[in-house]
Amino acid sequence: MDMKKFPKKQLLGFYEVMYRTRRFEEEVFEFYKKGLMPGLAHLYLGEEAVAAGVCAALAEDDYIGSSHRGHGHLVARGARVDRMMAEILGKKDGYSKGKGGSMHIMALDKGILGANGIVGGEIPIATGAAYSAKYRGTKQVAVSFFGDAASNEGTFHESVNMAAAWNLPVIYVIENNLYGISVDIRDVTNTENLADRAIGYGIPGIVVDGMDVLAVYEAAQTAVRRARSGNGPTLLECKTYRWQGHHVGDPGEYRSRKNENEKTEWMDRCPVKNFRRRLLSESGKLTEGEVAAAEAAVETETQNAVRFAVDSSYPDAQEAFQDIFV
């Protein structure tokens, strides 16, 4: 993807979002290793370009539905990293008052309809948001982010079918990182490209290099334009890879069974590091000093967020029965 046509500010913006996500996830991993985090988290390390590219194509009032691997989507959508970290640590300043944790962060002011612990659960939710936008006659669109394995869930097929039939303004983003926990998607699915499933629903299916933020952005822009102009959904498959195991406690050993170099090959294609290199060598617009200054600002923000989350207190015991349905 040619960088030259993008303005300098936009290029730096892509990098900042990916770098912020990278640093966020590294700190969450530290929380786990230090025993500060109750439960587990599913890290987005390695997949940063997908959320950064897709969210850059959205307008202020659009919606996103997110998965169990949701931190990257939320950071890219502009959620506050300090409140996200507080939520992950179960603290009262978190987005869900510390009662939801990593998989239940939502920020309705940013159109974030929530991360989701139910695989494929966000797909009908985003579809519903798209239906609501169409019903109300707004020009909003909704994005659903989910994994390769989620695309084998009934919720995927039912939602895509309905959205296609009703021309709903929704973009289905498959983050194909090759695995559903330890199961290789190639062993349980008989199509090379999951985006080919779009044919069965009469909508466009796009395959894109999920390690290239600019390629993701352009594909997402096409899908968003189509949705916003009333022409219905798109299925966008982003080919990507997760650096870590399924969650912070999974060493992910199963991944070298077929190809012992698989992980290193994908890590060589690091979306953050490679974009940084290209910014300096190909864009002709940015200097090392400018990129380093942006990194330093993100670093300060990250450190402040860690401090905020660690210093925040746990919810009071009396709050245990607040904000529940029964």
Ligand SMILES: Cc1ncc(C[n+]2csc(CCOP(=O)(O)OP(=O)(O)O)c2C)c(N)n1
């Ligand atoms: C309905 C449902 N089934 C099973 C699980 C257990 N589970 C959690 S994550 C996961 C795999 C998801 O893989 P994928 O959709 O590819 O997303 P990834 O973790 O690779 O990002 C499974 C089976 C669940 N949480 N919900």
Ligand SMILES: [Mg+2]
């Ligand atoms: Mg997967």
